[in-house]
Amino acid sequence: MGFPGTWMTESESMVYRVVPKCACSTIGQIMYYSDHGRFFDGDIHDAKGGMHKWAFDSSQGKISNNVQNHTSYSFTCVRNPYTRILSSFFDKICGIQRNGSRYRGNLVPTLIYNYGIEVGGDDGKGEFDQVASFRRFLLFARDTIRWRRPMDPDIHWSAMSGHVSTFIVNGGRYDRIFWTEKFSDGMQRVLDNLDTPHAVSLSEIPRFNESEGHGPKRAHPVEDYFDDLSMHLVYEIYKQDFELFRYDFENPANKMPIGEIDLDEVHAKLGD
Template sequence: MGFPGTWMTESESVVYRVVPKCACSTIGQIMHYSDHGRFFDGDIHDAQEGLHKWALEQSQPKIEANVTAHKSYAFTCVRNPYTRILSSFFDKICGIQRNGKRYRGNLVPLLIQKYGIDVGGPDGQDEFDQIQSFRRFLLFARDSIRWRRPMEPDIHWSAMAGHISTFIINGGHYDKIFWTERFNDGMQDVLDAIETPHAVDLENIPRFNESEGHGPKRAHPVEDYFDDLSMHLVYEIYKKDFLLFQYDAEDPSNKMPVGEIDLDEVHAKLGD
């Protein structure tokens, strides 16, 4: 199985397990900058050089050797499950992707047909009932994650615990897991713990939100999208995420963590 979703700087200063929709574009660009003194020109997910990635065959032996020997500081980043799934909906379901097409080709027509979802017309810019459509999307997300029907779960809305666990199960160990909601504090802790060829001044690093502008703007506060049933579904899908990463399942309006992440507990619970 190896280490899917794992990125490492070419200098091997640091190892990062990507979790989709958790500031991964910004983190990847910071890693690139820390090695090369410049940002990658384009979406860091498209980069074929300047960063070791498990998806690049030539990088795999280097990543595997580093991670299994725990040679470098390893980290990942998490996000509130309510805002993460909502962001996935607006970006991936309602939005037009970088290639000018809908995400995953037939996915959106399937959701329109099977779940009655509206996505705001061909370009996602028409008015539509965002709350109703999102709640129907939640049913689809639950069906795909729980029963793998009508398709396999997508990386952008499958649980963070699942992404994070593959690194542990295959022999990796995290030195730090921090929250997107306290990004600067967490990323600074990582940078303070490693030595990089180029210094990174976090205060002046732009945020590389590659999904911004793909879809319609969210028209309501986060909590308006989640009624009692929606909250139940979200907890059913993301129970481990709420418990391990200390987010508030009872209050969708509170995106901030409510406790500290216990790394030993994460390794014990996700290493089985």
């Protein structure tokens, strides 16, 4: 299986396991800048060079050797499950993607037909009942994760613990896992452990939110989207994410973590 979703700087100063919807665009650009002294011109997910990615055949051997020997500092970043699934809905389901099309072709028409959701019209900008449509999308997300129907779960709403675990199961070990909600502090602690070709000053790094503007703006506070049933579904899908990464399941309004991540616990529970 190897190390899917893993990026590494060409200088091998750091190794990062991508978790979708968790500041991955900004982290990727920081990695690119630390090697080249400039940002990649475009979405870092589209970069075909300038860094190692598991998706590149030519990178797989170098990534495997590095990770299995723990040669470089390895890390990842996680996010509150409530805000992450909401972000996935507005970006991937309601939004028009950077190629000008809907995400995954016939996915949205299927959702409209089978689950009765609305997405804000052809351009994703129209008025619609965001709360009702999101809750129906949540049923769909649960169906894909629990029963793998009507399709396999998408990386943008599958559990973070699943992404994080592949790195561990195949022989990797994280030096740090930090929270999107405390990004500057977490990323700085990573940088403090690195020797990079180009120094990175986090205060001068823009945030690369590549999904921003794809879809409609969220019209309500986070907690308004989650009634008792929705919270039950979220817990069914993301129970391990809440527990391992110390997020508050009881209060969707609280996006901040409520404890410290125990790396030994993460490795023990996700390494089976």
